[in-house]
Amino acid sequence: MTVPQPSFKERAAAALSDGALKIAIDRTTGTAERKRAAALATFPEFDAARAKGKAIKNHVIAHLDHYLEMFERNATAAGAQVHWATDDAEARAIVTRICLDANAKLVTRSKSMLGEEIGLPHALADAGIERVETDLAEHIIQLAGERPSHIVWPAMHRTREQVANLFRTGHNPPPAAEDPGTMVQSARRELRAKFLAADIGISGANFLVADTGATCTVTNEGNAELTTTPPRIHIVTAGIEKLVPSTAHAFALLRLLVRSATGGEMTQYTTFHHGPRRPGDADGPEEMHIVLVDNGRTRMLADEFREMLRCIRCGACMNHCVVYRQIGGHAYGGTYPGPMGAVLTPVLDGLAPSRDLAQACTMNGRCAEVCPVGIPLPTLLRAWRRRSWRERLEPGSVRAGIGLWAMLARRPALYRLASRIGVRALRLLGRRGWISRLPLAGGWTAYRDMPRPSGRTFMEQYRAEQARREGGR
Amino acid sequence: MVAKPNPRVGLFVTCLVDAIRPGIGFAAIQLLEEAGCRVEVPQGQTCCGQPALNSGDDTDAAHLARQTIAAFEGCDHVVLPSGSCAGTMVHAYPELLAGDPQWAARATAFAAKTHEITSFLVDVMGYRPQGRRLDASATYHDSCAGLRELRIAAQPRALLAEVEGLQMRPLEGNDVCCGFGGTFCVKYPQISEAITTEKAEAIERSGADILLAGDLGCLMNMAGKLHRRGARTRCFHTIEVLAGHADGPAIGEEG
Numbered sequence: 001m002t003v004p005q006p007s008f009k010e011r012a013a014a015a016l017s018d019g020a021l022k023i024a025i026d027r028t029t030g031t032a033e034r035k036r037a038a039a040l041a042t043f044p045e046f047d048a049a050r051a052k053g054k055a056i057k058n059h060v061i062a063h064l065d066h067y068l069e070m071f072e073r074n075a076t077a078a079g080a081q082v083h084w085a086t087d088d089a090e091a092r093a094i095v096t097r098i099c100l101d102a103n104a105k106l107v108t109r110s111k112s113m114l115g116e117e118i119g120l121p122h123a124l125a126d127a128g129i130e131r132v133e134t135d136l137a138e139h140i141i142q143l144a145g146e147r148p149s150h151i152v153w154p155a156m157h158r159t160r161e162q163v164a165n166l167f168r169t170g171h172n173p174p175p176a177a178e179d180p181g182t183m184v185q186s187a188r189r190e191l192r193a194k195f196l197a198a199d200i201g202i203s204g205a206n207f208l209v210a211d212t213g214a215t216c217t218v219t220n221e222g223n224a225e226l227t228t229t230p231p232r233i234h235i236v237t238a239g240i241e242k243l244v245p246s247t248a249h250a251f252a253l254l255r256l257l258v259r260s261a262t263g264g265e266m267t268q269y270t271t272f273h274h275g276p277r278r279p280g281d282a283d284g285p286e287e288m289h290i291v292l293v294d295n296g297r298t299r300m301l302a303d304e305f306r307e308m309l310r311c312i313r314c315g316a317c318m319n320h321c322v323v324y325r326q327i328g329g330h331a332y333g334g335t336y337p338g339p340m341g342a343v344l345t346p347v348l349d350g351l352a353p354s355r356d357l358a359q360a361c362t363m364n365g366r367c368a369e370v371c372p373v374g375i376p377l378p379t380l381l382r383a384w385r386r387r388s389w390r391e392r393l394e395p396g397s398v399r400a401g402i403g404l405w406a407m408l409a410r411r412p413a414l415y416r417l418a419s420r421i422g423v424r425a426l427r428l429l430g431r432r433g434w435i436s437r438l439p440l441a442g443g444w445t446a447y448r449d450m451p452r453p454s455g456r457t458f459m460e461q462y463r464a465e466q467a468r469r470e471g472g473r
Numbered sequence: 474m475v476a477k478p479n480p481r482v483g484l485f486v487t488c489l490v491d492a493i494r495p496g497i498g499f500a501a502i503q504l505l506e507e508a509g510c511r512v513e514v515p516q517g518q519t520c521c522g523q524p525a526l527n528s529g530d531d532t533d534a535a536h537l538a539r540q541t542i543a544a545f546e547g548c549d550h551v552v553l554p555s556g557s558c559a560g561t562m563v564h565a566y567p568e569l570l571a572g573d574p575q576w577a578a579r580a581t582a583f584a585a586k587t588h589e590i591t592s593f594l595v596d597v598m599g600y601r602p603q604g605r606r607l608d609a610s611a612t613y614h615d616s617c618a619g620l621r622e623l624r625i626a627a628q629p630r631a632l633l634a635e636v637e638g639l640q641m642r643p644l645e646g647n648d649v650c651c652g653f654g655g656t657f658c659v660k661y662p663q664i665s666e667a668i669t670t671e672k673a674e675a676i677e678r679s680g681a682d683i684l685l686a687g688d689l690g691c692l693m694n695m696a697g698k699l700h701r702r703g704a705r706t707r708c709f710h711t712i713e714v715l716a717g718h719a720d721g722p723a724i725g726e727e728g
Contacts, residue, residue: 009661016663322650326667360661362654362668363527364617382529389529398528398660406525406533409488410540415519423492433725434700443662448669448697451493451725458486458495462514 008356011331020159025328028156032319035263036370043259053256054374056249057310060241064301067210067243068292074213078275080288085118091293092123095202095235098289099129102233104199110217110227111135112204113151113313114239114293117335117348120202132194134223139187143170149329151336152261152315157328191223201227201285203273205238206257206312207250208292214274215290216250218258218267225271234273234285240292241309247272253312256372260314296347304383308343310373317367317377323360332357339367339377346384355393358384416459423453482510482593483548485541485562487555488520489689494724497689500716501554501590508600510550517544521558526565527655538566539576542583550597551587554712555688556619557655559589564622589619590712591687595628601635602715608638611714612681614672614695615648616688629687629711636714642681646672653694665694673698676706683719684708696724 006014015021040046060067072082085091099107107129109115124131133142137155141148143166148154155163164178167186175186203224205215215236217224228234244250258264277284300309318324318338329337334345334354342357358381367377388394408415429435430452438445455461482505490497498514505512522537541562545551553559563584570580594600613633619625633639652658652668672695676684684699684706686692696708707723722728 009663012661012664016667322652322668323664326664360657360664362617362650362652362657362665364650364654365621366617366648366650369621382527385527385529386531387529389531394528398656402525402528402530402533405520406530406536409519409522410533410536412517412519412540412544416516419488419492426492433722433727434697436701441659443659443665444697446662447666447701448694449700449725450697451693453493454496454722454728456495458491458498459514459516461495462498 005333008331008333008354008360011333012327012360015327015331020162021157021328022326024157024159024162025325027159028150028153029319029325032152032262032315036260036316036319037263039259039263039265046259049252049256050372050374053253053312053372054310056244056252057312057373060243060245061301061306061309064240064243064298067245068240070210071208071213071243072292074211075215075275075290076213078213079278080213080275080290083289083291085291085293085295087295088118088293091118091237091291091295092120094291095120095237096123096127096129098233098235099124099200100127102199102287104129104233106130106132106194106198107200107202108132108134108194108198108227108231109138110201110203110219110224111138111154112202112237113148113335114204114237115202116148117239118237118293118295120237132191132198134191134195134227135219136184136187136221136223139191140166143167147330147335149337150315150318151313151338151340157330195226196230198227198231200233200235201229201231202235202237203228205236205242205290207244207253208238208240208242208290209247209250209272210243211246212272212274214247214272216270216272218254218270220262220264220268222269225269228271228273228285229283231285233287233289234276236273236288236290237293238290240294240297241311253373257312257314260316260370260372300347305343305347305380307375308340308347308380310375311340311344312373313340314372316370316372320366320370322362322364322366339381340375343377343380343384351384351387351391352393355384355388358382358388416457419457420460423457426453477549479509479511480549481547482512482550482552483545484512484514485518485521485545485551485553485558486514487553487558487689489693490554493693494689494710496718496721497554497710497713500710500712500718501552503716504590504594504600504602504712505552507602508594508598510598513548515544515548517541521553521561522565523558523561523655526561526569531569534565535569535573538562538569538580542566542576542579545583546579549586550593551583552590552593553587554590554710555690556589556616556623556625557688557690559587560618560622562587589623589625589687591629591632592623592625595631600632602632602717603635605635605715605717606637607714607717607719609682609719610640610642610680611683611685612642612644612676612679613647613711614644614651614676614684614686614691616686616691617648617650619687620648625687629685632715633685633711639714642679644679644681645675651691651695653691655690658694669694669698673702673704677702677704682707683714683723685711685714687711692724700725
C-alpha cells in the first residue's frame with residue numbers, strides 16, 4: 001500500500017505553522033546572509049571571480065566528455081577504481097556491491113548531497129549495513145530520522161534546544177550540559193569510536209580534478225578526513241558536473257563557494273584525495289572507488305536547463321529566498337530545496353509531482369543576483385512553468401482564468417469595456433476605500449484588504465478629457 | 474542616452490493603474506510634460522502580458538507583445554509607471570519574439586526605447602521636480618523587477634530628494650520582495666501572507682508616515698496588509714508624490 005504523500009501546499013502550510021522552524025530558519029539564513037555580505041565587502045574582485053567561475057564551468061560543461069575521460073584516466077593511474085552510474089539505482093547498486101564484497105558491517109559517511117540524491121542512506125540500511133553520519137548536522141538529522149533541509153546546513157531546521165533533546169536521548173552518556181561547546185564535544189566522543197572502527201568511508205566530492213584524477217572535499221569539521229582515511233576502503237560518489245580541468249580551477253571556484261556559503265575565505269579543511277594508499281604512505285585506504293553519477297545530468301546538457309550544471313551547491317540562493325525563508329527545506333519535498341532545488345527536483349523526480357516548485361516563486365530575482373556562478377534561476381523556473389503549461393499540468397481554473405483574461409487583453413476595445421464594467425463592480429464591493437472580501441480572489445482578501453478602485457478607469461477619464469480638449473478648441 | 478527635444482512619449486498606463494488608481498497615470502503625464510515631452514496614450518494597449526508570461530503561456534504573452542509593440546510604433550519612447558511591466562518589455566519581449574523573423578528586430582528596437590518612468594525622467598530627460606513640498610517622513614521599497622531587471626534604485630531617490638520637507642527614512646530589507654509576485658499571491662496565499670507580514674512589520678518599524686514604491690502591484694499588496702493590520706501608514710506611488718499629489722487620498726483612502 002502506498003501512503004498518500006502530502007501535497008506541496010500541505011507541506012508548506014505545516015511549515016508555516018511551526019514557530020520553532022521559523023526561529024531556526026531565521027537564525028541560520030540571517031547569519032548566512034550577513035556573513036556573505038561581509039565577505040563580499042572585503043572581496044571587491046567578486047564580479048571578476050564570478051565571471052571566471054562561470055567561464056570555467058561553461059567550459060567544462062561544453063567539453064564534459066573530454067574531461068570525464070581525462071579524469072578517469074588519471075584517477076585510474078593513481079590507483080582508484082572508477083565506476084559509472086547512469087541513474088540513482090545503478091549508483092546505489094554499485095556502492096552496495098562494494099560494501100557487501102568487502103564484508104563491511106560499519107560504514108561512516110561524510111556529508112554528500114549526491115548521496116542523498118541517489119538514496120544511499122536507505123540503500124545501506126536495506127543491505128543491513130550500519131551507517132554513521134559524521135558531519136555534525138547529518139549526525140543530528142540521523143538521530144532525528146530526518147532528511148536534510150538545506151544543502152550546506154542539513155539540520156538548519158532544528159533549534160539548539162531541539163538538538164539538546166536529541167543528544168540527551170541519542171548519546172551515551174548524554175552531554176553534561178546543553179551549551180553548544182559541550183554538545184559538540186559529546187558528538188565528537190560518540191563519533192570518534194565509529195571513525196576508527198569503520199570498514200568503509202563514503203564521501204562526496206566538491207570537485208573532481210581532471211588533470212590529476214584527484215577528488216576534493218571541503219569541510220569545516222574535519223570529518224571528511226576521518227571518514228576517508230582510517231577505513232580500508234574509501235568510496236566517493238559524485239555527480240559528473242563536479243569536474244574541473246585542474247587544481248587551480250578548483251581553487252578559483254572554492255573562493256566563490258566558501259564566501260557564498262558561509263562567508264569564510266576558505267574552509268577549515270580542504271583535502272585532495274589522490275588514489276589509495278601508496279607504499280610508504282603513513283595512512284590512507286587500501287582501496288579507493290569513485291562512482292561517477294549521471295542521473296539526469298546529460299539530459300540537462302541537451303536542454304534548456306544546461307546552465308544549472310554550473311551549480312556549485314553553495315546554498316546562497318536559498319539563504320536569500322523569501323519563500324525558502326518562510327517554509328524551509330522539507331516543504332520542497334525533494335533532495336535539493338530552495339531556488340536551485342526548484343529547478344533540479346523536476347529533473348530528478350519528474351515535473352508532474354513537483355510542478356508547484358516553479359510556481360511558488362515571486363520571481364524577485366534575488367537568487368540569481370547572489371549566485372556565484374551566475375545561474376539565471378528565475379529564467380530556468382520560467383522554463384518549467386512553460387512546460388507545465390504546455391503539458392497541461394496547471395489546474396483547470398488557472399488555465400480558464402488566464403484564457404479569459406487573454407481573450408480580453410488581445411482585444412483592446414473589448415478590454416476597455418470589460419475594465420469599465422469590472423471597476424464599477426469592484427467599487428460596489430468596497431466600503432470606505434477598501435474591499436475586505438473578494439469573490440474569486442479569496443487568496444488575497446483572506447490576509448489583506450484590496451484597495452477599491454478610486455474611480456472610473458484611466459482610459460475612460462483620459463478619453464473624456466481628450467474629447468473635452470478637442471471640443472474646447 | 475540624450476533625448477531629442479520634446480520627444481514623443483507613449484505612456485503605457487499598465488492594467489493595474491488603469492483599473493485601480495488612474496491618478497498615477499495622470500501624475501505620469503504631468504511629470505513627462507513638465508520634462509518637456511509630448512505625451513500620448515495609444516489606445517491599442519491593454520496589459521504587458523505578464524500574467525501569461527508568468528503562467529508559462531508564451532503564446533498569449535507573445536501575442537500581447539506584438540500588440541503592444543505595434544501600438545507604440547510611432548513613439549520615440551515608451552514610458553511606464555512600473556518597473557515590473559517595463560522589465561517585461563525590455564527583457565521578455567525580445568526573448569518571446571526572437572524566433573519570429575518579422576518581429577524580432579521590432580522587439581529589440583521596442584525594448585531599447587522603453588523605460589520605467591523615474592529612470593526615464595532622470596537618465597534620459599535629466600528632469601528634476603521644482604517647487605514641490607511635502608512635510609512628512611517617507612520610506613521607500615525597491616520593487617524587485619525594477620531593481621534587478623532595470624537597476625532602478627538611485628533615480629527615484631534622486632527625484633524624491635528634490636521634494637522639500639520630505640524626510641526619507643531607511644527601510645530594513647528595502648530590497649527584499651514584498652510577497653506579491655503577481656499571481657503568486659493568490660496561488661500561494663499563505664506563503665505570500667508570511668512574506669508580506671514581515672514586510673509590513675519592517676515598514677511599521679521605519680516609523681515613516683508614508684510608504685513609497687514604483688509598482689502598484691507591490692503597493693496594493695503592502696497597503697492592503699498594512700490596512701488589515703490597522704497601521705496608519707499612507708501608501709503612494711513615487712510619482713504621485715513627485716507630481717505633488719500627496720495632499721490627495723492615499724491608496725485605499727476615499728477622495
